[in-house]
Amino acid sequence: MIGESMYQELILEHYKHPQGRGLREPYDAEVHHVNPTCGDEITLRVKVGDAGKILDVSYEGQGCSISQAAASVLHELTTGSTVEETLSVVDEFTRLMQGRGKIEADEEVLGDAVAFAGVAKFPARVKCALLSWMAYKDAVVRSAER
Amino acid sequence: MTSTSFDVEKIRKDFPIFSRELPDGRPLVYLDSGNSSQKPNQVIDVMREHLALHYSNVGRAMHVLGAESTDAYEGARDKIAGFIGAPSRDEVIFTKNASEALNLLAYSFGNPANTDPRFTIGPGDEIVVSEMEHHSNIVPWQMLAQRTGATLKWFGVTDEGRLDYDPALITERTKIVSITHQSNVLGTVNPVAAVAARAHEAGALIAVDASQSVPHHPVNVAGLDADFVVFTGHKMVGPSGIGVLWGRGELLEAMPPFLGGGEMIEAVWMDRSTYAPIPHKFEAGTPPIVEAIGLGAAADYLTEVGLDAVEAHERTLTAYALEALREVPRLRLIGPDTLEERGATVSFTLEGIHPHDVGQILDDHFGVAVRVGHHCARPLHLRFGIPATTRASFYLYNTTGEIDALVRGLHHVQKVFA
Ligand SMILES: Cc1ncc(COP(=O)(O)O)c(C=O)c1O
Numbered sequence: 024m025i026g027e028s029m030y031q032e033l034i035l036e037h038y039k040h041p042q043g044r045g046l047r048e049p050y051d052a053e054v055h056h057v058n059p060t061c062g063d064e065i066t067l068r069v070k071v072g073d074a075g076k077i078l079d080v081s082y083e084g085q086g087c088s089i090s091q092a093a094a095s096v097l098h099e100l101t102t103g104s105t106v107e108e109t110l111s112v113v114d115e116f117t118r119l120m121q122g123r124g125k126i127e128a129d130e131e132v133l134g135d136a137v138a139f140a141g142v143a144k145f146p147a148r149v150k151c152a153l154l155s156w157m158a159y160k161d162a163v164v165r166s167a168e169r
Numbered sequence: 170m171t172s173t174s175f176d177v178e179k180i181r182k183d184f185p186i187f188s189r190e191l192p193d194g195r196p197l198v199y200l201d202s203g204n205s206s207q208k209p210n211q212v213i214d215v216m217r218e219h220l221a222l223h224y225s226n227v228g229r230a231m232h233v234l235g236a237e238s239t240d241a242y243e244g245a246r247d248k249i250a251g252f253i254g255a256p257s258r259d260e261v262i263f264t265k266n267a268s269e270a271l272n273l274l275a276y277s278f279g280n281p282a283n284t285d286p287r288f289t290i291g292p293g294d295e296i297v298v299s300e301m302e303h304h305s306n307i308v309p310w311q312m313l314a315q316r317t318g319a320t321l322k323w324f325g326v327t328d329e330g331r332l333d334y335d336p337a338l339i340t341e342r343t344k345i346v347s348i349t350h351q352s353n354v355l356g357t358v359n360p361v362a363a364v365a366a367r368a369h370e371a372g373a374l375i376a377v378d379a380s381q382s383v384p385h386h387p388v389n390v391a392g393l394d395a396d397f398v399v400f401t402g403h404k405m406v407g408p409s410g411i412g413v414l415w416g417r418g419e420l421l422e423a424m425p426p427f428l429g430g431g432e433m434i435e436a437v438w439m440d441r442s443t444y445a446p447i448p449h450k451f452e453a454g455t456p457p458i459v460e461a462i463g464l465g466a467a468a469d470y471l472t473e474v475g476l477d478a479v480e481a482h483e484r485t486l487t488a489y490a491l492e493a494l495r496e497v498p499r500l501r502l503i504g505p506d507t508l509e510e511r512g513a514t515v516s517f518t519l520e521g522i523h524p525h526d527v528g529q530i531l532d533d534h535f536g537v538a539v540r541v542g543h544h545c546a547r548p549l550h551l552r553f554g555i556p557a558t559t560r561a562s563f564y565l566y567n568t569t570g571e572i573d574a575l576v577r578g579l580h581h582v583q584k585v586f587a
Contacts, residue, residue, distance in 0.1 A: 029529065029533070030526075030530070030585055035585070035586065038586075039586075060542075061525055061542055061557065062542070062543060062547075062556045062557055063556075085556060086523060086525075086556075087523035087524075087525035087526050088522075088523060088526045088586070089525075089526075145529070148525070148529065151525070
């Protein structure tokens with residue numbers, strides 16, 4: 024029953040009750056990312072305040088439980104932190120996802136996002152988990168360019 | 170449960186893959202033959218034997234192995250011609266797959282080096298497809314329209330998943346109509362003969378994408394009244410890497426070559442060439458020799474089992490599946506819910522659950538292999554306002570027990586996401 028380890032209770036919770044969903048004003052950058060192999064998509068906005076503090080991450084998207092729950096967890100983990108802090112979380116999450124299930128997750132850094140560790144064993148689903156996180160990284164870079 | 174004349178357990182013994190287990194001891198429940206089918210020993214053995222004992226290049230080698238290999242390759246062409254009722258073996262062109270066959274055909278139009286009026290095309294001329302096509306029967310025609318300024322038009326699809334056939338869409342400006350015989354998502358079987366009659370009345374040519382019909386029903390190209398028929402080997406218990414374009418001889422002769430190279434020529438000078446007669450005009454380079462021979466063996470196998478029997482078996486399975494899926498709450502069938510003019514492909518959505526999650530849990534827990542996504546028919550999914558579906562497709566080796574496993578799996582999926 025490998026699947027059970029992928030569909031952690033926490034992932035299902037976030038899927039059924041997404042946190043911070045919906046596109047909000049104001050924002051500094053908006054990006055739209057798609058996963059062409061499965062058609063999952065996300066539109067994501069970031070608002071950065073003084074001292075690089077993330078004031079809001081808002082999003083709208085469609086896709087599987089993994090991609091939608093990942094966006095919800097992303098919202099929770101990033102809002103209120105600094106750009107710098109969140110980018111290191113993104114890096115750690117990316118490392119975990121690309122580790123083919125052979126990497127120990129750093130729970131200190133990742134918090135709830137460790138629930139996605141099981142997804143890393145399914146190469147086809149890694150992109151689902153990363154969709155919103157890559158969109159976030161892109162949006163943060165763009166907001167800095169403004 | 171299945172019809173007595175058809176011994177599915179005996180059939181399954183021909184397919185070595187059904188003797189394996191998946192990791193963790195899960196049994197394999199393969200409901201993805203619409204994507205690609207499994208292979209029987211009868212095909213595997215013929216291919217192995219050819220590679221082991223008879224292999225060499227075809228057409229050009231003046232030795233025993235060359236003759237044996239050529240005989241086997243050309244023998245496969247005879248078998249395919251017989252299998253689809255082609256009036257002449259020379260009308261059977263081997264390609265890499267159905268996609269290449271459709272591209273070959275699309276590139277035959279609007280080639281400045283060819284002046285045959287049936288294959289000229291330009292602004293004001295029309296190409297007609299349908300909204301239920303596989304991308305392979307959409308994109309090559311879009312590209313042709315872009316190259317030549319012709320207009321691409323299409324038949325819609327009804328809510329029930331039938332072709333919304335409007336004969337008036339085909340006009341005297343239409344050069345080519347290309348539609349699928351059986352939808353790879355809906356299972357719908359289209360009224361190809363009626364469309365062909367209308368196309369011919371308007372002076373247009375008609376191509377039929379038979380990728381999903383030739384493996385499952387007796388298809389006679391002469392009976393379809395089509396000008397071209399394409400299909401692909403890997404969906405009909407044959408290997409991948411081999412497909413077929415059948416065309417009416419006089420049309421194939423009038424078409425320009427597609428790929429240039431060895432074997433497709435008659436004579437070559439530094440500044441020009443003349444071309445071999447059909448079928449070799451369209452088979453540049455060393456062909457997929459062993460794959461073609463494997464496809465011939467696949468045709469033999471299906472003939473031996475009997476395509477009428479295969480069709481009847483699939484009908485039983487489809488009836489059983491439609492009935493069983495009706496009992497699954499919040500399941501929306503995408504495609505006809507009756508057996509009328511439909512094949513053994515069943516697509517659906519489960520309310521609130523993404524098909525990727527459905528497919529993953531079916532596979533992980535039950536070993537049930539289905540396809541999830543848009544199945545290379547994105548426009549069709551857009552038509553129904555959904556990003557993706559879950560698709561179960563049945564073949565001669567499937568059982569009603571496997572459909573039970575699918576339904577049990579779906580109930581479990583709904584429990585996980587409840
Ligand atoms: C209806 C239809 N047409 C065309 C194709 C393309 O076949 P291939 O990928 O072998 O070229 C497929 C299968 O994928 C199909 O289902």
